[in-house]
Amino acid sequence: xxxxxxxxxxxxxxxxxxxxxxxxxxxxxxxxxxxxxxxxxxxxxxxxxxxxxxxxxxxxxxxxxxxxxxxxxxxxxxxxxxxxxxxxxxxxxxxxxxxxxxxxxxxxxxxxxxxxxxxxxxxxxxxxxxxxxxxxxxxxxxxxxxxxxxxxxxxxxxxxxxxxxxxxxxxxxxxxxxxxxxxxxxxxxxxxxxxxxxxxxxxxxxxxxxxxxxxxxxxxxxxxxxxxxxxxxxxxxxxxxxxxxxxxxxxxxxxxxxxxxxxxxxxxxxxxxxxxxxxxxxxxxxxxxxxxxxxxxxxxxxxxxxxxxxxxxxxxxxxxxxxxxxxxxxxxxxxxxxxxxxxxxxxxxxxxxxxxxxxxxxxxx
Amino acid sequence: xxxxxxxxxxxxxxxxxxxxxxxxxxxxxxxxxxxxxxxxxxxxxxxxxxxxxxxxxxxxxxxxxxxxxxxxxxxxxxxxxxxxxxxxxxxxxxxxxxxxxxxxxxxxxxxxxxxxxxxxxxxxxxxxxxxxxxxxxxxxxxxxxxxxxxxxxxxxxxxxxxxxxxxxxxxxxxxxxxxxxxxxxxxxxxxxxxxxxxxxxxxxxxxxxxxxxxxxxxxxxxxxxxxxxxxxxxxxxxxxxxxxxxxxxxxxxxxxxxxxxxxxxxxxxxxxxxxxxxxxxxxxxxxxxxxxxxxxxxxxxxxxxxxxxxxx
Numbered sequence: 001x002x003x004x005x006x007x008x009x010x011x012x013x014x015x016x017x018x019x020x021x022x023x024x025x026x027x028x029x030x031x032x033x034x035x036x037x038x039x040x041x042x043x044x045x046x047x048x049x050x051x052x053x054x055x056x057x058x059x060x061x062x063x064x065x066x067x068x069x070x071x072x073x074x075x076x077x078x079x080x081x082x083x084x085x086x087x088x089x090x091x092x093x094x095x096x097x098x099x100x101x102x103x104x105x106x107x108x109x110x111x112x113x114x115x116x117x118x119x120x121x122x123x124x125x126x127x128x129x130x131x132x133x134x135x136x137x138x139x140x141x142x143x144x145x146x147x148x149x150x151x152x153x154x155x156x157x158x159x160x161x162x163x164x165x166x167x168x169x170x171x172x173x174x175x176x177x178x179x180x181x182x183x184x185x186x187x188x189x190x191x192x193x194x195x196x197x198x199x200x201x202x203x204x205x206x207x208x209x210x211x212x213x214x215x216x217x218x219x220x221x222x223x224x225x226x227x228x229x230x231x232x233x234x235x236x237x238x239x240x241x242x243x244x245x246x247x248x249x250x251x252x253x254x255x256x257x258x259x260x261x262x263x264x265x266x267x268x269x270x271x272x273x274x275x276x277x278x279x280x281x282x283x284x285x286x287x288x289x290x291x292x293x294x295x296x297x298x299x300x301x302x303x304x305x306x307x308x309x310x311x312x313x314x315x316x317x318x319x320x321x322x323x324x325x326x327x328x329x330x331x332x333x334x335x336x337x338x339x340x341x342x343x344x345x346x347x348x349x350x351x352x353x354x355x356x357x358x359x360x361x362x363x364x365x
Numbered sequence: 366x367x368x369x370x371x372x373x374x375x376x377x378x379x380x381x382x383x384x385x386x387x388x389x390x391x392x393x394x395x396x397x398x399x400x401x402x403x404x405x406x407x408x409x410x411x412x413x414x415x416x417x418x419x420x421x422x423x424x425x426x427x428x429x430x431x432x433x434x435x436x437x438x439x440x441x442x443x444x445x446x447x448x449x450x451x452x453x454x455x456x457x458x459x460x461x462x463x464x465x466x467x468x469x470x471x472x473x474x475x476x477x478x479x480x481x482x483x484x485x486x487x488x489x490x491x492x493x494x495x496x497x498x499x500x501x502x503x504x505x506x507x508x509x510x511x512x513x514x515x516x517x518x519x520x521x522x523x524x525x526x527x528x529x530x531x532x533x534x535x536x537x538x539x540x541x542x543x544x545x546x547x548x549x550x551x552x553x554x555x556x557x558x559x560x561x562x563x564x565x566x567x568x569x570x571x572x573x574x575x576x577x578x579x580x581x582x583x584x585x586x587x588x589x590x591x592x593x594x595x596x597x598x599x600x601x602x603x604x605x606x607x608x609x610x611x612x613x614x615x616x617x618x619x620x621x622x623x624x625x626x627x628x629x630x631x632x633x634x635x636x637x638x639x640x641x642x643x644x645x646x647x648x649x650x651x652x653x654x655x656x657x658x659x660x661x662x663x664x665x666x667x668x669x670x671x672x673x674x675x676x677x
Contacts, residue, residue, distance in 0.1 A: 050576060072575045072576045073576065073577075079573065081573060083567060085572070087574075087588060088592060089591040089592060102577055150578075
């Protein structure tokens with residue numbers, strides 16, 4: 001098992017920069033998520049870590065060894081592809097055995113290892129089938145089998161659930177996480193699905209346009225996003241931004257929204273110009289006595305909760321409320337925010353202003 | 366009355382069937398005529414009006430494989446009774462066999478040159494196509510166009526320069542010369558066809574093999590080649606058919622040692638001119654290897670081995 005360190009990794013494809021300068025560390029035994037929209041450079045980063053792509057500059061350390069110039073075959077890692085990439089001309093058993101055969105392992109040992117892996121993944125009954133006729137879930141298990149059979153230093157997975165049907169996806173996500181907990185292997189997992197990342201990851205790196213926007217534990221990232229991009233990308237519905245112009249001073253505990261004071265965590269840096277107040281939908285409450293008001297535009301019923309869209313002086317905002325709360329379209333309501341959970345952003349740069357509340361999280365990232 | 370938009374009516378089916386049968390007849394007719402002529406006697410072969418019903422004989426085949434000479438009755442008597450069926454056929458015509466003909470050699474030349482150039486073309490074509498498909502090759506598009514441009518004029522247009530070049534290099538009438546020539550002509554087709562097939566193979570397979578601890582060459586041999594088998598087989602068939610049937614260069618560049626069957630067959634002379642049954646017999650036998658080769662590789666052409674392994 002291994003600790004993986006990425007330092008100032010960069011990749012250019014001609015004039016296009018896929019990864020600008022990534023720096024992060026994957027701790028030993030961690031389930032690590034690389035999260036971002038398509039084209040953000042997350043897959044390129046993973047491919048460089050695996051040795052399928054040579055970095056333009058920067059360093060990759062696996063267990064303290066610099067490996068960025070080494071071929072994939074010498075890095076002792078396993079890769080699970082989105083398309084599975086099972087060898088079509090071999091049956092399940094030979095697919096799983098293939099990495100062992102390359103090491104020149106004795107036949108009897110190969111057989112025993114394959115059997116063992118098949119038992120872990122519960123695919124013993126399909127070992128002698130061709131891979132062509134397998135269901136998506138079984139193919140995924142075979143691909144995992146091929147990865148774990150060699151007991152590599154680390155697992156790299158490129159959207160391994162992306163090609164599965166929705167019903168399988170949830171089940172496989174659970175299986176993957178259980179498998180990881182059982183083996184304790186360092187895993188780097190690429191996904192564009194923020195729910196998947198939150199659900200499975202120990203830590204998450206959020207990337208956009210080839211830049212690491214933030215990295216940390218799922219809850220830290222959710223609660224204290226470092227940028228407006230992260231705030232917007234993580235969470236469904238996304239974080240609301242109430243835009244306002246003005247200035248906030250260092251040490252301020254409140255901001256002015258359309259002339260009404262709203263309490264925020266004490267700011268550790270000031271800002272001026274175009275600013276935005278970030279508030280998660282679940283931190284918006286209806287309060288008739290609140291001075292900040294808005295008009296209900298739409299109500300979406302989701303069972304236990306409802307998403308209410310409210311038009312305010314600073315733009316539309318969505319609130320996640322209990323379904324028990326009666327809300328009618330067209331009525332004007334008072335809005336209260338949970339002061340401890342708010343983040344103020346500099347809308348021009350997209351960066352979160354440092355405050356008493358997010359200080360610890362942002363200092364680390 | 367109901368009718369279907371997609372299902373053809375009875376009359377349409379009948380018409381289509383008639384059309385297919387007619388086309389088959391037109392294409393098979395010359396072939397059938399050649400095969401039939403091979404079993405005719407020289408007189409039946411040139412009879413007018415042409416004979417559709419005739420008494421079959423193996424005389425054409427015997428003449429194809431033997432050299433004969435006319436002999437006097439006494440000389441024939443001296444030799445005693447004919448020992449084999451083919452000696453009897455020749456004896457009935459008042460001739461005797463003095464040795465084998467050159468057809469066997471010429472046929473072997475065709476086999477060596479045809480299969481040799483096919484192997485070389487497919488071998489080089491696969492490697493080149495893999496490189497064009499997977500690697501960053503400088504001026505890739507220009508190179509591919511250049512390779513294709515070698516086929517933009519009929520090969521025979523360069524016959525004279527090649528003839529002079531070959532004479533200088535001592536490649537005239539050699540197996541190697543013909544193999545190299547057919548390889549050069551076929552290579553562009555081979556590279557383009559195979560590049561298409563290899564492009565279709567997802568690169569993830571090789572990447573998986575690279576990560577599984579194999580070198581690129583091992584990945585190429587064990588993962589790419591088995592999946593490209595379909596493409597390699599069909600390319601090989603195309604190349605073999607060209608090299609096997611090629612006539613113009615063979616006439617120009619070969620006359621003895623390396624002469625292939627196509628220029629040889631029309632020169633088979635019998636008593637009193639062209640021996641048409643022997644020519645037809647030679648042509649019939651000449652068809653067999655390509656047919657066998659195609660039938661052997663047919664399953665590769667039809668089987669989609671990558672089916673279902675990648676989710677598209």
